Amino acid sequence: MFIILLRYVQPLSAVEAHLQAHRAYLDRHYAAGHFVASGAQVPRTGGVILARGLTRPQLDAMLTEDPFHRSGVAQYQVIEFTPTKAAPGLESLLQASA
Helix, strand or coil, rough: CCCEEEECCCCCCHHHHHHHHHHHHHHHHHHHCCCCEEECCCCCCEEEEEEECCHHHHHHHHHHCCCHHHHEEEEEEEEEECCCCCCCCCCCHHCCCC
């Protein structure tokens, strides 16, 4: 499983110009079962995506398709981890990493 931290490197006005395309990108990967959760950081300096079911090379290739990446408005930090505990109702996160 991966935590992807996005950090905006352009003003929010530049980020906003690509937000609709970025959300469509997210929707495609939710539908494919790769993304589990996502949202803006508080304060709004970037975003966070929780991903599963991919190898690191697959994830890296997928992130290059993100409109935020293609337009240069965000940089990415990827943290891989193996979940060993989950709250009730989120047990499927453990199975996906086995």
